[in-house]
Amino acid sequence: MAKRGDVLELAVLGLLQDSPLHGYELRKRLNALLGSLRAFSYGSLYPCLKMLVREGLIAQDTGEGGSAASGPAPGKRSRIVYKLTAEGKEHLQDLLTESGPAAWEDEGFGVRFAFFGRTDAATRLRILEGRRSRLEERIDGFRSSLSRTRERLDSYTLELQRHGLESVEREVRWLSELIDDERRREPPPSARET
Amino acid sequence: MAKRGDVLELAVLGLLQDSPLHGYELRKRLNALLGSLRAFSYGSLYPCLKMLVREGLIAQDTGEGGSAASGPAPGKRSRIVYKLTAEGKEHLQDLLTESGPAAWEDEGFGVRFAFFGRTDAATRLRILEGRRSRLEERIDGFRSSLSRTRERLDSYTLELQRHGLESVEREVRWLSELIDDERRREPPPSARET
């Protein structure tokens, strides 16, 4: 479950929601957006586009629509521009609303966070909290593994463990700040459905 | 270049230097040691072991040698214990002394750092500095990409970029501290070869 391709699919659909794009431009934006997480290769992107077309989530944009910006200077160079279909928009909404474990994993969380601007407040909060508890589990695993093996580790190994642990703890603190922000923005529904 | 398998190879050789081990135990220690970076699967480990045997870097340990601890309680369960050969030890030393770009990448650096205890001081310093400048390049790329696209990013995308950037900057600071430690431990050769 939660294959890497799913992440790519979500990212492509998300980017196409803004404006129709062709493969090359798509890859550039993909790596600008998620560069801190991971890069995608053409070997993944093009098959993914093909599959999305086959499933009817995106379609070739025969640019008759008219005005808006699609590419940079529209030279006559051969390019295949894709746009979201109605089904694609629907599916994207489903994916963005998904707040279960798939949205807590490293990459799955990253993409969804990048598109938080299109996600409703309740989902944002669920995802942030899920991600945080996911990382807290990881911290627990770390700590117990560390206490089990601490004495037979040399100082460099120990430092590596310590640094890894600290990174995750720092990420948890970051998430906590974001969660507080969200709560401030939309105060809790106090007692909505009792 | 710098495939993932190379990292696994180095890690296996490094672990076997301490004591002969069998696959299952090897994987456990691997994921305890590098858990913060990445997990290795059996689908990678066993082929790797096979290849290392074929290349003569490790060999089956027919446990006649006698006394020392190899596994936990030596029940009669079937297991294949591997040990380093002389060639393997030699190759491991070469790998640990490598201080070029391969030792600056995320995973390559992680493994080598984990085995810093077996690495000489000059190599440690070269690797740490190489890694740092590698990350500084990454920061530059980040910044310029950010300044090029800042205005058309929503607040969440921006926050993601900011957070990614900060993580790398933090890592650079960590490296700088380590470098200072190394320098203090072995003061610079001031004017050794002039």
Next chain:
DNA sequence: TTGGCGATGTATCATATCGATACATCAGGT
């Protein structure tokens, strides 16, 4: 105007890698 070169653009393939699983023995609890 020729030609070189780097960016743009689409596309595929061999290879590397992962996750899941099969199969088997063993320790310990009920």
Next chain:
DNA sequence: ACCTGATGTATCGATATGATACATCGCCAA
């Protein structure tokens, strides 16, 4: 006696990657 979970070796199909092929374009210099 049975069941469950840890130990242990091993492989396979599905996926992902990096490299590369191929072609057009804009631009600058000789």
